Each structure stands twice: as structure tokens, then as C-alpha cells.
Amino acid sequence: MGKIILTGDRPTGKLHVGHYVGSLKRRVLLQNSGDFDQTYIMIADAQALTDNIENPEKVRQNIIEVALDYLSCGLDPTKSTLFIQSQIPELCELTFYYMDLVTVARLQRNPTVKAEIQLRNFEASIPVGFFTYPISQAADITAFKATTVPVGEDQLPMIEQTREIVRKFNQVYAPVLVEPDAMLPQTEASRRLPGTDGKAKMSKSLGNCIYLSDTADDVRSKIMTMFTDPTHLQVSDPGHLEGNTVFTYLDAFCTDEHFERYLPDYANLDELKAHYTRGGLGDVKVKKFLNNVLQEELEPIRQKRAEYEKDIPAVYEILKKGSEVARETAAKTLDEVKSAMKINYFDDLELIKSQSEKYGK
Numbered sequence: 001m002g003k004i005i006l007t008g009d010r011p012t013g014k015l016h017v018g019h020y021v022g023s024l025k026r027r028v029l030l031q032n033s034g035d036f037d038q039t040y041i042m043i044a045d046a047q048a049l050t051d052n053i054e055n056p057e058k059v060r061q062n063i064i065e066v067a068l069d070y071l072s073c074g075l076d077p078t079k080s081t082l083f084i085q086s087q088i089p090e091l092c093e094l095t096f097y098y099m100d101l102v103t104v105a106r107l108q109r110n111p112t113v114k115a116e117i118q119l120r121n122f123e124a125s126i127p128v129g130f131f132t133y134p135i136s137q138a139a140d141i142t143a144f145k146a147t148t149v150p151v152g153e154d155q156l157p158m159i160e161q162t163r164e165i166v167r168k169f170n171q172v173y174a175p176v177l178v179e180p181d182a183m184l185p186q187t188e189a190s191r192r193l194p195g196t197d198g199k200a201k202m203s204k205s206l207g208n209c210i211y212l213s214d215t216a217d218d219v220r221s222k223i224m225t226m227f228t229d230p231t232h233l234q235v236s237d238p239g240h241l242e243g244n245t246v247f248t249y250l251d252a253f254c255t256d257e258h259f260e261r262y263l264p265d266y267a268n269l270d271e272l273k274a275h276y277t278r279g280g281l282g283d284v285k286v287k288k289f290l291n292n293v294l295q296e297e298l299e300p301i302r303q304k305r306a307e308y309e310k311d312i313p314a315v316y317e318i319l320k321k322g323s324e325v326a327r328e329t330a331a332k333t334l335d336e337v338k339s340a341m342k343i344n345y346f347d348d349l350e351l352i353k354s355q356s357e358k359y360g361k
């Protein structure tokens, strides 16, 4: 059986460099690796609505932003199927049947759901759709018989819950569904890129994100004001790397070749870190280097984005075509699911025959 990728993002904002280094960059590599038979990339608008009931316009507006970010990073509609979750009604049908296989207690124990309920102060009034979104996510994954789901660490409980649903379904009905594996980002730094202010998470409301669609000037000024080491007051002071955002970003983005090009006094990041820790290396120099590194990575993305921005209808057309393809696949799986559940009455000639025999005919 083939190897199939499915992953996606909620369209609640533009994608930032944390998304890029934690996931998008890898997706493009996987897409181009030839190791996978299919790659499905989903804009999870229906899931985004589960906690944005009062804000549907935000979700609607951000679909195109996420699509532009995908395309500009190198996701290629001739190689990957880019689609919109809500356009695949089969996913709702699957979700409805999977709901019978999951208990309320099990959902309550899902660590991601738990954390998000707290984060949103939902305790007393959790929307049912939000509470059950792990089941809908299991439908997203299994509809495409995905073997591999590239996600961040926070999504591991979702994959685990999906695997349980698959096992349960296959045991109760018939072995139709495929148990997926999560694929996590490769390095510590790419797993959790902090905000430019040093806070653990990049978030739009904190204004501490570097977006893929930021201009070169924006990126530069965000880097120049980045959080470093508050005890590193004079160039001669010894600096600390722990919690130093500039170095965390360098961990995530820079290679030895970047040193050759932009900072040839050092062979690699270890040497730069050693000098910083020893004292005698100023923040500005490190920040200028990070700026060179990031601009080199982001410039081709910006250029590609500008091209796609010239023809927005074409981008919607890509999503439409992708949604049609995705829908065909999901419909096939749904057929198999309904056959396994024996709710395919009109195709079940055996059933019709046996019922008519029961009535003596």
C-alpha cells in the first residue's frame, strides 16, 4: 500500500516563520522527495469555525492568505492536492459515524482539547463542535488513508485519538481504515520557534510574529528589536544563549554556508556562540547576521507570493480543483466505510434477497 501524506492548517491568520520552519519547509521537501504517492494539504476552515463562531469572516478572509503562503513556499498544485475542508461533505459523514466509537470521557482526557478549553475559557460552555473536533480530525486523516501526518508536537494527542478510532472501527466492522503516524519536526529549534519578544509562542495578538508575507523592511526591524539577553548590556559582557531569541532563530535557520557568505570570521554557529558567551560580541552584529540569513530564506518566498497575488482567481481555482480531487478520494473511502458498516442498503443485493425470502417470496 502506498505512502500518503495529509496535513493542514486552520485559516485563522497568515502563516509565520514558525509555521515555515516547523512544518511548511518540510512539507515541500516531502512533496518533492518522491517517497510519497500522494500529498494532501488541507485548509481546515470547518475546524477553525469550531472556536470562531463569532468570527466567521476571519476564517473566510484567511483562506486565501494561507493558500498564498502555501504556494509561495513551494507547495506545488501539480504535485500536492491543496483543498478546503468544508468543501468535502464526506468528512462530516465520516465524523458522524466515528462519533459512535468515542466516549465523552475519552474526549475530555484529550490533552490538546483540555489545554484549548482552558486557553479559551470554555469550561462552562464548550461548543459541541469544538469538543468533538478530534473526531473530525480523525475523519480528515482517514478519509485519505493517510499513513503520515506531519504536525507539531501539540497535535500528537490528535493522531493518537485517530489511531484509536481506526483500531476500533477496523475491529468492530472491517479492516478498511489506515492507522497514521505523526511526523514531527526534526530539530528542537524548529519544533518551537519563540516570538520575537522571547515569549514561548508566536501569536498575532502579541504582535511578536515574523510573517512569510512581511516586507524585507518589516523583517529587518523585527529582528533588530528582537529579545536577546537582558544582562548583556555592554559588548564586553559575557552573553547568555538560554532564552536568547536571536540564537534560537539561528539554531532554526542558519547553516555553515551562511557563515561563509555573511560572517566569514566564524566557521559555524558554535564558534559564534562561544564568542558571545565569552563576551566581546555585540547583539547588533548577531542580529545583522540573522537578518541576512532570514532574508535569504524569505526573499524567494516573497517573490513567488507576489506572482500569485497577481492572479487571485487562479489561486481559488487551484483550491477548487484540489477540492474536487480530494472529494473523489474521500467519497471512495466513505463508500468503503458504509459497506463495512453494512449501511449500503441499495447496493446490498444479499440483504434485499434475504429480506424478500423472509417474507416467503
Ligand code: TRP
Pocket: 006, 007, 008, 009, 010, 044, 047, 137, 140, 141, 149, 151, 155
Ligand atoms: N488541528 C490542526 C491545527 O490546529 C489542523 C488540522 C485539521 C489538521 N485537520 C488536520 C492537521 C488533519 C493534520 C491533519 O493546526
